Amino acid sequence: xxxxxxxxxxxxxxxxxxxxxxxxxxxxxxxxxxxxxxxxxxxxxxxxxxxxxxxxxxxxxxxxxxxxxxxxxxxxxxxxxxxxxxxxxxxxxxxxxxxxxxxxxxxxxxxxxxxxxxxxxxxxxxxxxxxxxxxxxxxxxxxxxxxxxxxxxxxxxxxxxxxxxxxxxxxxxxxxxxxxxxxxxxxxxxxxxxxxxxxxxxxxxxxxxxxxxxxxxxxxxxxxxxxxxxxxxxxxxxxxxxxxxxxxxxxxxxxxxxxxxxxxxxxxxxxxxxxxxxxxxxxxxxxxxxxxxxxxxxxxxxxxxx
Amino acid sequence: xxxxxxxxxxxxxxxxxxxxxxxxxxxxxxxxxxxxxxxxxxxxxxxxxxxxxxxxxxxxxxxxxxxxxxxxxxxxxxxxxxxxxxxxxxxxxxxxxxxxxxxxxxxxxxxxxxxxxxxxxxxxxxxxxxxxxxxxxxxxxxxxxxxxxxxxxxxxxxxxxxxxxxxxxxxxxxxxxxxxxxxxxxxxxxxxxxxxxxxxxxxxxxxxxxxxxxxxxxxxxxxxxxxxxxxxxxxxxxxxxxxxxxxxxxxxxxxxxxxxxxxxxxxxxxxxxxxxxxxxxxxxxxxxxxxxxxxxxxxxxxxxxxxx
Numbered sequence: 001x002x003x004x005x006x007x008x009x010x011x012x013x014x015x016x017x018x019x020x021x022x023x024x025x026x027x028x029x030x031x032x033x034x035x036x037x038x039x040x041x042x043x044x045x046x047x048x049x050x051x052x053x054x055x056x057x058x059x060x061x062x063x064x065x066x067x068x069x070x071x072x073x074x075x076x077x078x079x080x081x082x083x084x085x086x087x088x089x090x091x092x093x094x095x096x097x098x099x100x101x102x103x104x105x106x107x108x109x110x111x112x113x114x115x116x117x118x119x120x121x122x123x124x125x126x127x128x129x130x131x132x133x134x135x136x137x138x139x140x141x142x143x144x145x146x147x148x149x150x151x152x153x154x155x156x157x158x159x160x161x162x163x164x165x166x167x168x169x170x171x172x173x174x175x176x177x178x179x180x181x182x183x184x185x186x187x188x189x190x191x192x193x194x195x196x197x198x199x200x201x202x203x204x205x206x207x208x209x210x211x212x213x214x215x216x217x218x219x220x221x222x223x224x225x226x227x228x229x230x231x232x233x234x235x236x237x238x239x240x241x242x243x244x245x246x247x248x249x250x251x252x253x254x255x256x257x258x259x260x261x262x263x264x265x266x267x268x269x270x271x272x273x274x275x276x277x278x279x280x281x282x283x284x285x286x287x288x289x290x291x292x293x294x295x296x297x298x299x300x301x302x303x304x305x306x
Numbered sequence: 307x308x309x310x311x312x313x314x315x316x317x318x319x320x321x322x323x324x325x326x327x328x329x330x331x332x333x334x335x336x337x338x339x340x341x342x343x344x345x346x347x348x349x350x351x352x353x354x355x356x357x358x359x360x361x362x363x364x365x366x367x368x369x370x371x372x373x374x375x376x377x378x379x380x381x382x383x384x385x386x387x388x389x390x391x392x393x394x395x396x397x398x399x400x401x402x403x404x405x406x407x408x409x410x411x412x413x414x415x416x417x418x419x420x421x422x423x424x425x426x427x428x429x430x431x432x433x434x435x436x437x438x439x440x441x442x443x444x445x446x447x448x449x450x451x452x453x454x455x456x457x458x459x460x461x462x463x464x465x466x467x468x469x470x471x472x473x474x475x476x477x478x479x480x481x482x483x484x485x486x487x488x489x490x491x492x493x494x495x496x497x498x499x500x501x502x503x504x505x506x507x508x509x510x511x512x513x514x515x516x517x518x519x520x521x522x523x524x525x526x527x528x529x530x531x532x533x534x535x536x537x538x539x540x541x542x543x544x545x546x547x548x549x550x551x552x553x554x555x556x557x558x559x560x561x562x563x564x565x566x567x568x569x570x571x572x573x574x575x576x577x578x579x580x581x582x583x584x585x586x587x588x589x590x591x592x593x594x595x596x597x598x599x600x601x602x603x604x605x606x607x608x609x610x611x612x613x614x
Contacts, residue, residue: 120592280410
């Protein structure tokens with residue numbers, strides 16, 4: 001059995017089935033939905049950071065753009081929600097295309113420029129001068145398409161697609177080439193890898209995933225403000241979850257989301273400051289003591305982690 | 307109106323240079339992205355609140371206090387965080403995440419102790435030390451110093467004081483880098499870290515000093531933040547960090563004069579947009595940052611080209 005099939009059968013399929021069945025058993029659907037969204041975003045970060053080494057510090061820009069793509073389609077063109085979600089994904093890709101020049105930057109410059117880009121999109125969308133199109137800072141209300149069950153199902157489908165993409169990256173020559181580019185772009189291009197094309201494809205794939213997630217999110221919550229869907233927390237959480245589990249693997253981000261987002265919800269929402277404090281300390285501890293993520297505990301012992 | 311915008315832009319710009327210069331030093335020397343830079347600014351502002359609230363004296367006294375405190379904090383933080391970070395696979399990327407964590411911790415602790423309310427200081431308190439000295443030496447009547455007139459336009463006194471302090475701070479950084487032994491070593495580490503290490507320079511000591519001074523300067527900039535931005539909350543840090551980055555990148559890395567120029571260019575642009583296109587002013591730092599990074603990644607005064 002080829003390993004890609006094994007990964008699909010033993011990691012992706014059980015997770016998807018579990019998430020599809022859980023709403024019938026567990027009452028807190030919003031929590032489940034958030035889990036799915038963060039699984040998608042963490043894997044999206046995995047695609048771009050894990051496989052190419054670009055840290056998307058403004059990843060939420062694609063997410064928010066997707067959400068607003070959805071909102072604009074529904075508000076101005078009255079399209080069905082599923083179509084609007086697809087448009088959300090396309091808006092994410094379009095923003096990704098617009099930002100491809102950023103890939104020329106390396107290291108921290110890319111991360112900072114990406115952060116600035118996401119903030120620029122936020123201030124653009126939230127500008128009162130664009131009230132006719134985006135409703136500016138006053139937020140959008142999409143009660144017409146409100147249907148949490150369908151939106152949840154769509155989120156699980158998006159997750160399945162995303163996981164499929166990661167399994168492909170993990171098992172294909174394409175993914176191998178990407179990792180070669182990450183390690184040493186010059187050597188990789190000597191070996192015949194088209195460095196620019198590879199990076200752009202990974203970048204757009206990751207933008208597409210976030211755009212779709214944003215569209216689904218807009219569908220599910222149906223009332224939101226620019227500050228909600230462009231909140232930097234989405235970027236940070238996605239990056240930290242992916243990093244905590246271990247990037248460039250299939251399991252790492254999944255484990256990271258389940259453990260960290262699980263803890264996040266267990267501690268409770270009573271005092272946000274304490275929360276922020278614990279989270280900050282956790283992030284610092286993670287970087288200082290476990291920079292390669294949880295999976296490094298296993299790989300250090302010589303176990304193979306898919 | 308144009309002249310007002312230009313002069314105000316220069317005054318603000320000099321202040322913005324002070325905001326960015328600490329970040330420039332830290333990134334230039336250590337290749338570490340100090341995402342907690344804005345939070346150090348915020349803490350500097352809280353020192354000013356403390357000085358005014360507890361002792362009731364001129365907030366200018368907070369300047370040396372903030373500098374001294376944060377140089378020490380910087381040295382301490384350096385030894386706790388940086389050597390461990392430099393040992394990891396990808397220190398530049400991980401530093402972003404590490405210092406993001408630090409900024410969260412600072413913001414959370416400040417919120418726990420100080421609440422989320424906006425704080426400000428009455429602007430007439432700043433510079434009272436000067437007017438008192440003037441009254442003692444030359445006579446005249448004590449009173450709040452009014453707006454200061456430049457080119458026939460009145461500007462709030464705190465803006466001028468902040469700009470003056472920034473000039474002194476930039477001169478200090480210039481003196482440190484080009485006229486002291488430690489500064490020469492710092493420049494050596496900036497241009498080639500590994501070669502500096504190979505020639506026997508104590509890279510850790512040099513970096514620790516740069517880190518301390520960088521944080522100290524940020525705190526000094528923070529003392530003026532309540533006057534320049536109206537008010538400060540514990541959440542002020544994040545925006546300040548991005549703005550500082552725009553300024554640093556606009557100038558160039560490892561060149562304090564570059565940051566001064568970057569700050570002034572930024573300040574003038576900011577004031578012009580604020581005057582003529584105010585609803586789009588929020589976008590400016592981000593768009594400017596992206597364009598500069600793409601068009602001239604080495605900054606306005608930079609010579610070295612970064613490889614993508």
